[in-house]
Amino acid sequence: MRLRFTVNGQPHEADDVWEGESLLYVLRERLGLPGSKNACEQGECGSCTVYLDGVPVCACLVAAGQAEGREVRTVEGLADGERLDPVQEAFVEAGAVQCGFCTPGLLVQTHDLLARRPRPSDAEIREALAGNLCRCTGYEKIMDAVRLAAQRTAEART
């Protein structure tokens, strides 16, 4: 089938999409957007997290056809041109990245958390990121990065 939807503000089209394939597969293999990662294909790891109509979801669990006409925002769409989003900057500065496989999903999920709760408590951060697994960092640096991003975002607002 042919699929038409918006990705990071741009209209996209993909042909010969198999009806049973996931949005994640379409993004990575058909549209050449490898930012969202494929690690488990069963909703367990969060590394494929994207916004679907503004709501963070696991792209591996969205059927391609369900994205028809919808708006998707991936990690590639967080930066403003060359300028990284404050969340991305904070992850770099806090050293919250090792192999980087989990990072795109964590960035999108953190981006959503801070949009809804600009000053999250540690418990709220842990709860928001409970569906994002990282095999490398031990999470402490990730917590640091989210706190730093929250602080930056709050400062930028005042």
Added chain:
Amino acid sequence: MDFLRPATWREALEAKAAHPDATPIAGGTDVMVEINFDRRRPDVLLDLTRVPELTTWSETDGVLRIGAGVPYARLIDELGDRLPGLAIASRTVGSPQIRNRGTLGGNLGSASPAGDAHPPLLASDARIEVESVRGTRTVPVAEFFTGVKRNALAEDELIAAVHVAPASGPQQFSKVGTRNAMVIAVCTFAIALHPEQQRVGTGLGSAAPTPRRARDAEEFLSAELDWAGRRPLAESVAQRFGELVAQASSPIDDVRGTADYRRHALAVMARRTLSWVWEEHRSGRQECA
């Protein structure tokens, strides 16, 4: 594979009538896992996410009607005050991403013995509204689960909504698992007090081939509680209630736990949640909800 995209509830029912073998897909958090791992290859997928009627809820004459397509995140945010038991259970489902996408109708459609929405629906006597082009019927939730991952739907029927009264008393839910996030329950227990009827509702999960109520435990406790005087709970009553709940189960040994462990855990959860809701009832909170 065909991919059907009805834009209205009517179209969805017609599509299901024309393709009885079609697999409905809502949040996809069960269906897509099966497709990704090649455990299921449906000939037809019937996408329900464009049907606006499924994503709304309303309250009429003291009964809530919750569309099958309402996701957990909205059950928590929008209905947490009216249905605290269902909201507590919803908070334990998967991760935020799963709760954003997974729906009440999908949980009922999968009818897993471990479905976390089921015990609170049982404890509150929910009714499931199912519909086909032939008409509408409502099924008491206790009759909806017919076997392991089987439900009462005919092949041309879809789940339209869940009907349930807002809480008239305290409600609780308890889940045993290896950690907080992302676990399939080892076992679960839900309790609801219905003070205006001087009655207790219960629901057990992961404790039998289907989610079920503990009817003997409900009857025993409803008669023992001092509804009007609100006297403290007798330890012997709590103990007996726990025993009766455990007796209502018929658990199995599996990778998540043994049958013995499940029976033990159910008795503990039953006593504990009972003490919470009874204290809440005694302190008078929630009573005019």
